[in-house]
């Protein structure tokens with residue numbers, strides 16, 4: 001444990017006012033690792049701590065004369081009996097200028113605190129259900145066991161765009177004449193007719209009714225807490241930024257409502273108790289709680305936890321714009337128990353400026369903000385680097401101070417609960433210093449009013465008018481929350497006395513404006529992508545190994561594993577599940593890597609290894625989709641496992657051995673029976689299968705035979721065709737020869753002059769020559785005549801000139817008989833008209849048409865053929 005003075009010195013750093021933006025760079029922390037230290041027991045509302053002194057102490061303080069570590073000012077303030085009788089509301093001045101005496105213990109506590117975040121390894125100060133269980137403070141009043149979540153609708157916590165500010169009014173008790181008709185049950189207040197003078201309320205008839213989410217009376221703080229704060233504290237634990245503040249005129253009961261007394265602990269102690277209660281009932285997560293406490297006094301911010309502020313006047317600087325508001329230097333302290341929270345609260349309250357005013361003997365002269373940063377993540381799994389999931393031995397403090405790191409791919413959820421006690425609006429006082437404070441207070445409250453007014457107006461009319469956040473430190477600090485990213489609850493405290501009607505109406509009007517502001521709080525989560533990828537990869541490897549195992553099993557010989565149909569189904573389902581999970585994870589890895597690559601350095605969040613999903617709705621959707629698929633796959637796995645579970649024999653674990661043996665014997669018997677059934681099944685099924693196979697084989701054999709026969713026939717036919725073709729070819733050659741011989745013979749015949757005298761009439765000869773010359777070659781060979789007598793003539797090979805006339809021209813001019821034949825064919829319409837007839841002796845040719853030979857008459861041994869040389873007769 002570090003105890004040296006240097007180590008005790010507080011290290012402070014820039015702290016974002018809301019967790020939506022982490023500081024991009026933070027100072028390096030000390031290397032010392034500190035452990036939590038129990039603080040000196042001090043009084044705390046609702047706990048077993050020693051009762052506070054009922055002594056009433058008044059203080060008149062300035063910046064220089066701040067309370068220097070006295071016994072807790074909060075405790076002192078609580079010490080007042082909570083009755084209106086204590087409140088000097090009669091206008092008599094009861095101002096004290098006596099500084100509050102301070103106890104050395106308080107100063108010591110401030111200096112000795114070793115829970116400064118920059119000095120602590122966050123992993124060593126995590127709290128969870130286990131260590132919170134030991135906290136006696138949580139169960140002392142019997143309410144520690146009640147669940148903060150009782151009666152709360154969790155789906156209601158993140159209300160999205162429908163969320164409005166929860167606005168409640170608390171009317172403090174008074175023994176004076178009340179000017180108000182309070183209907184707490186209806187949440188309404190209305191000014192009684194006799195007290196409308198000087199107000200905008202109608203003097204006659206029914207006065208205006210003010211409506212709120214709740215109106216409370218009385219001195220009990222617990223019902224107020226349950227009504228106005230419990231659900232908001234729960235929302236903070238669920239990851240939403242939350243702001244609860246008290247607004248009202250001076251001495252109306254803001255501090256009483258927020259801090260309370262020993263007997264009536266207020267919202268702050270009750271909220272912290274619930275925070276620890278929540279942690280105790282959430283064993284699946286581990287938490288890191290950090291507190292800071294500051295005040296805004298005369299438009300300057302002071303750190304109420306910083307020991308430096310006791311000797312110097314170091315102010316906390318507000319920087320950043322818009323939602324990214326940062327406070328620096330601001331001390332944050334880790335709290336691990338209610339006791340440590342109490343210590344922090346009391347130390348801060350002791351440093352707060354209060355003074356005796358005309359209306360309140362311990363009036364808050366500043367706005368105070370107590371903040372709890374709640375970081376949480378899921379408890380570690382077995383694959384994390386630390387087996388417990390909580391502590392890494394020797395792990396140095398997180399660079400830049402205590403920040404819970406996303407480890408093993410577990411995302412870190414961060415939210416801030418801000419509890420704000422505003423200074424009260426007040427009339428001018430007779431004291432100069434108080435008057436100046438009052439002016440600052442009123443100015444900042446007025447700015448808050450106008451900011452709220454503009455926000456309400458913008459929300460109601462869908463406008464985006466400029467909101468004057470920068471006009472005061474208070475509004476600038478609250479900008480991220482008031483802009484919508486927080487759940488807000490406002491408690492407006494009012495004094496029902498007749499002499500406070502104007503202030504009460506002003507407070508009620510403020511409350512009405514706040515009611516119209518729209519919110520849209522979102523959760524903030526940061527995840528370490530690298531760790532997530534590693535986790536995915538490891539899971540993929542495991543799944544692949546399991547898949548390979550199963551596949552090997554499936555491939556094992558059938559005899560060694562006889563599975564029922566149900567088992568086979570389960571098996572295949574399980575393998576499908578494994579496969580789909582592997583695919584999913586692979587896709588996730590790809591998506592994450594793509595996201596990392598597509599993000600430029602500028603768009604990267606604070607740490608290069610962090611990925612802020614809030615900034616990328618598309619990626620969030622992808623994640624959501626994948627998560628849904630994963631859920632579906634897991635649902636299938638669950639079904640499959642449930643089915644397997646149902647199949648398991650029902651036998652309690654502690655059943656006697658004999659029972660187990662009996663069950664094993666039964667199971668063995670069932671297995672044997674099943675084997676017999678399976679064998680029989682195979683046999684029975686075998687015979688019909690063989691029959692079917694034979695039938696099919698026979699059918700196909702017949703078909704093959706038929707095909708084979710057809711092929712042989714086709715081959716024979718084609719051979720015959722080839723043979724015929726050859727024959728035809730030979731015949732054609734022969735015919736060509738005969739034709740040539742015939743042509744030679746005719747030429748010779750003509751040359752001898754026999755043609756003119758006997759066979760061809762002159763009238764035919766000339767036109768035939770002319771016509772034939774114009775015919776296409778194909779027409780000139782339409783028919784041929786095979787003459788058996790040709791051999792008897794002179795050799796066709798002999799030249800016509802051999803025995804014929806010497807004059808070749810003359811020879812050429814004479815139409816041959818074949819040409820005549822062609823011509824006749826052209827003219828002839830009848831089939832037989834174009835026939836050439838050979839004489840029986842082969843010595844001459846007669847034209848049937850010319851010589852009137854009857855068609856049927858066939859002379860000689862000539863064979864009549866058609867164009868294709870197929871014999872017609």
Ligand SMILES: Nc1ncnc2c1ncn2[C@@H]1O[C@H](COP(=O)(O)OP(=O)(O)OP(=O)(O)O)[C@@H](O)[C@H]1O
Pocket residue numbers: 080081082083084086087171172173218219220248249250251252253254255256257360362363364365422423424425493
């Ligand atoms: N509901 C209540 N029941 C009993 N006593 C109350 C109640 N409200 C306020 N008081 C008492 O009235 C006195 C003034 O209250 P408190 O200090 O809380 O006012 P405040 O609004 O914080 O004033 P300031 O703005 O000046 O700080 C205290 O003594 C407190 O105990």
